[in-house]
Amino acid sequence: MPSEDRKKSRVTLLDVARRANVSRATASLVIRKSPLVGAETRARVEEAMRELGYVYNMGAARLRAERSHTVGVIVPNLTNPFFAELLSGIEAVIDAAGMVVILANSGDLVERQDTVMRRMREHGVDGVIFCPAAGTERQFLHQLIEWHLPLVQALRHISDEVDYAGADYAAGMRQAVDHLASLGHKSIAFAVHGPIHSAYHERIEGFREAMHARGLDSGLIVRMPNQTAQIPSAAHLLFEGVERPTAVICFNDVIALGLNAGLTDLGLKVGGNFSLIGFDDVAEADVIRPRLTSVSTAPVTIGENAARLLLDRLTDPLAPPRRVVTETQLHIRQSCGPIAVPAG
Template identity: 65%
Template sequence: MKNDRKRTKVTLLDVARQANVSRATASLVIRKSPLVGAGTRKRVEEAMHALGYVYNMGAARLRAKRSHTIGVIVPNLTNPFFAELLGGIEAAIDDAGLVMIIANSGDLVSRQSAVMQRMREHGVDGIILCPAAGTGQDLPLLIASWTLPVVQVLRHVTSDLDYAGADYAAGMHQAVDHLASLGHRSVALAVHGPLHSAYQERVESFRQAMTDQGLQMAIIRVPDELAQIADAMHLFVDRPERFTAIVCFNDLVALGMAAGIHDCGLAVGRDISLVGFDDVSDAEAMRPRLTSVSTAPVTIGRNAATLLVERIERPSLPPRRIISPTYLKERQSCQAVSPLATKTGWLRVDGGPQCF
């Protein structure tokens, strides 16, 4: 019976004979090599299906000393932005015949270290990492000692590792320039979350863009929890200056600010313009629809995955950076400044609730 089982086991050589190709060509098809033509690939795949061939990934891993898996570590899996980023990564690594293990660092350096160690223990071929806030220069040195390919995404802590991100500076200038073109002269930036490279780039670019336009500005921190952002509207209205527009650190902050504006008896767009950042899919669902700076997270994800796949194949490549362009999606949450906006305080003229 043992010999019968051996005779019924389908081998790669059986597949090659069925498809009338060499064993080497059949192997290239299984490994999704681009060197194989579409017609040959189809014949081999049809032969695999007809014979019931199952690729032994475990044996292949032992031969090649590769797991064909990568790790992806992000700081927040509940943010829809990261869902879109992961979608871009998955699409690119699927094309390369890889799968990914996803982990949430919670934006904690200690958890990030533990997760990276676990991924090393599982033998991942490389890691795409959005560094937790507070990540120090000891991490790049540690990664170098591991000889493990790592690509930074969205945030960066060193120029010695590959990086895929967006042109945050250009995006912030696009937002401010758009508001200036609508007549806004006093604009606030609503920020939240811990300090990291993306935070610093957005804040400094806002300052520079406002200075270039000669506008009055303020940078105001709001709570990290979405449910509490609406209640923080008093931070914007309990001030001597009258902001006619608010630029938000991301679309989640914009969602909370929209609720706060509504609770003050004001209307987004009509009474105060609102700009988000990242342009996740939820921006279209808001009413009025949210004007937002698109950072194209799917594209960033694809770029990060491409960098990692190339790094795995060619470890000696010099560090590379792919910075995706941003563009402003103009929707209904931004309008031209009305004559009433020059008055001090906040007041709805239709007799509705007041918020001073």
């Protein structure tokens, strides 16, 4: 019986090496699949690993090798399915690369973001993918670059000197406006909410420009409550200006779902005498009645892109910054109709 200490629970590389009659160094080479080691030796070491139930100690390896095989991901909010899908895409790619995701929630607060970013550094992540919290300073990102922390911005961007993965929100807004305009709508409202960040500006600007390009007035921008539950009862806000809209484009599908309910409550027929367009095209869009016409931003794909950007950045830290911006797609369903009698 080979001497086995019952005291130390952890089987180390040294134990494996001894059992296989090689040195620690050779065993280490086997693990890392180095071509240096002979076939017969490799087999013997692998056999020993199996017999002893050896588990690789990433922590010890990282200390020496300065790679943790760990990626930090910071999102503002997990309960919003949109971010959950983004995360899902990131996780899939990172996992396939043999790495692991360390997750944190910033609550869209810069102080929290500071804290979790520090914690990620303490844990020695190889890089970080994050949706910058609203109000993040450009200075903050540059600080991180200076610390040599590989970084990717997702969904929102603060600095051009850092990789970015997102969707072409402005083009998406154009698609929405064009669709409604082609149905004859002229008075189109835009319903927004949430914190102010780059994606917010892009969407609003995209709306403004698209309206302007069609010679329409883009003044009807209405702010909705941030709490999902309060949106339905805020639908009346759309009709408090001098001009009465016949259609509304929503900043995202959370608003669209809420307004769909609220407008129905007001006695309007969405897709009939009033038109509604969502943004993001979440899974629920297809499951409500009338089915929601929505501009798809494919968050899973954005997540995958962000993860790939980070992996590339890890292999080449000095490459110039890149932006991967996916095209949006208008999914026409039932919530828009041709303009008829003014709504009411």
